[in-house]
Amino acid sequence: MSEVHSNHPPKSPAQIRTVDVVVVGGGITGKACALGLAQLGLQTLEIAPDLGQSVSSPQGAQWGQRIYAFSPSTQKLLAHLHIWDAIDHSRLQAVRDMRIYGDRGEKNDQLHLSAFEAGTPQLAWIGEANLIEHTIDQASRFQNKLERINDVVEKIQVDADGSTLYLKNGGGIRAQLVIAADGANSPIRNELGINASEESYSQSAVVANWLCEYPHLETAFQWFLPGGDIVAMLPLPGKQVSMVWSTSPEQAADLLKLDQAQWVDQFSSIANGAIAKQLGALTLNSVPAALPLRKIRAKRFIGPDSSPKVVLIGDAAHVMHPLAGQGLNLGLRDVAVLLNILGKRESFRTPSDLVLLRRYERQRQGDTSALLWLTDKLKKLFSASSSTERQLRNWGLGLVNKSHFIKQRLIERALGEIDFE
Numbered sequence: 393m394s395e396v397h398s399n400h401p402p403k404s405p406a407q408i409r410t411v412d413v414v415v416v417g418g419g420i421t422g423k424a425c426a427l428g429l430a431q432l433g434l435q436t437l438e439i440a441p442d443l444g445q446s447v448s449s450p451q452g453a454q455w456g457q458r459i460y461a462f463s464p465s466t467q468k469l470l471a472h473l474h475i476w477d478a479i480d481h482s483r484l485q486a487v488r489d490m491r492i493y494g495d496r497g498e499k500n501d502q503l504h505l506s507a508f509e510a511g512t513p514q515l516a517w518i519g520e521a522n523l524i525e526h527t528i529d530q531a532s533r534f535q536n537k538l539e540r541i542n543d544v545v546e547k548i549q550v551d552a553d554g555s556t557l558y559l560k561n562g563g564g565i566r567a568q569l570v571i572a573a574d575g576a577n578s579p580i581r582n583e584l585g586i587n588a589s590e591e592s593y594s595q596s597a598v599v600a601n602w603l604c605e606y607p608h609l610e611t612a613f614q615w616f617l618p619g620g621d622i623v624a625m626l627p628l629p630g631k632q633v634s635m636v637w638s639t640s641p642e643q644a645a646d647l648l649k650l651d652q653a654q655w656v657d658q659f660s661s662i663a664n665g666a667i668a669k670q671l672g673a674l675t676l677n678s679v680p681a682a683l684p685l686r687k688i689r690a691k692r693f694i695g696p697d698s699s700p701k702v703v704l705i706g707d708a709a710h711v712m713h714p715l716a717g718q719g720l721n722l723g724l725r726d727v728a729v730l731l732n733i734l735g736k737r738e739s740f741r742t743p744s745d746l747v748l749l750r751r752y753e754r755q756r757q758g759d760t761s762a763l764l765w766l767t768d769k770l771k772k773l774f775s776a777s778s779s780t781e782r783q784l785r786n787w788g789l790g791l792v793n794k795s796h797f798i799k800q801r802l803i804e805r806a807l808g809e810i811d812f813e
């Protein structure tokens with residue numbers, strides 16, 4: 393979008409509509425944010441090219457390709473938006489235990505996190521992205537302060553009073569505040585010149601769903617493998633697991649070509665056969681897909697400096713390695729914090745008041761930096777090949793496993809803290 397200007401930029405003010413807030417982006421973060429803003433009573437417009445049709449409810453034994461771990465902070469936000477209870481809970485699997493294994497294959501190189509020990513009912517839920525999107529779509533239909541447009545933002549102009557957005561189909565929108573939920577490549581972030589640090593992990597994640605022979609015992613498993621690969625098996629309802637295998641792009645391309653029998657060979661050989669031992673025979677239950685992995689952090693979460701009338705949320709602000717299953721959860725905490733700040737703003741402040749936007753940015757920096765740092769360091773520690781680092785990381789897993797205090801802090805971070813006042 394940065395250099396693309398609309399073929400039909402609106403010329404006359406009559407063509408430009410005015411609303412309080414525009415949310416750009418139709419992913420889960422954008423949808424949840426738009427619904428929440430409308431619930432606050434703000435006239436909200438959501439714009440994305442994928443808003444044409446409501447996402448249909450997932451059905452049947454074939455599970456969606458995009459499977460996520462949802463943290464308790466996400467559950468709290470969805471409950472606050474009045475949609476948690478409307479979700480089809482038969483398609484959500486609670487995670488009560490997490491078992492993480494080091495890459496030496498030794499018995500003590502493992503970390504066990506337990507909901508029971510931590511005094512919490514569950515550590516997370518695993519479910520399909522379209523399950524959540526469908527439920528948000530349903531709720532959005534009944535929200536009269538929310539309008540959705542199936543379009544693409546081609547250009548944004550920010551001035552002292554707000555922003556004007558020019559759309560591909562020719563219209564224009566004027567808003568006090570623009571929320572950029574337009575994903576990792578965020579055209580808005582780029583056009584406004586908000587710098588972002590970006591690093592490729594030179595890895596892709598191969599995702600697939602498997603029917604498993606043995607019950608998964610409501611446990612999320614993760615194996616760090618020699619050479620830097622990471623295999624996670626996340627429990628789904630019934631005897632089914634969702635795999636996220638982070639590996640080199642070349643190996644990912646090879647994995648996508650495997651047939652069922654070749655996959656079985658893979659599972660019997662990797663992690664000393666631990667995957668097959670834990671879950672029994674695995675039968676492929678989806679078409680595997682590969683996604684490139686990278687780390688991105690925007691330098692500012694509001695912008696531009698001259699007149700910050702724009703807020704970045706979700707992947708537009710930060711992207712991380714999926715090893716902790718936290719990217720979307722972090723984005724939804726952006727939403728929760730923004731809704732909290734706008735919901736309790738003083739009556740004399742407009743939604744784009746600089747004090748509010750700076751408050752948002754300050755509150756999101758700590759959580760974002762800590763999670764990006766932790767996932768990045770873990771990823772790099774387990775990719776390092778020297779024998780010292782190898783010993784250190786495996787010894788570290790065992791050591792953390794013995795410390796109730798550290799485990800409790802790790803679980804607190806994974807649960808994610810948000811409060812609605």
Ligand SMILES: Cc1cc2nc3c(=O)[nH]c(=O)nc-3n(C[C@H](O)[C@H](O)[C@H](O)COP(=O)(O)OP(=O)(O)OC[C@H]3O[C@@H](n4cnc5c(N)ncnc54)[C@H](O)[C@@H]3O)c2cc1C
Pocket residue numbers: 393416417418419420421422439440441442459460461462543544545546573574575576579597599636683684705706707708714716717718719720721722723
């Ligand atoms: C393999 C893998 C596994 C993962 N697992 C987990 C997990 O278990 N738990 C977790 O919390 N996270 C997980 N994540 C992270 C998660 O996928 C992302 O953080 C999340 O999908 C980002 O959502 P978003 O709404 O911010 O962006 P997106 O979903 O990318 O949405 C961006 C939206 O912006 C729209 N858009 C873009 N440009 C424009 C424009 N010019 N005009 C209008 N609209 C525009 C797009 O059409 C789209 O609708 C995982 C990621 C990967 C790769």
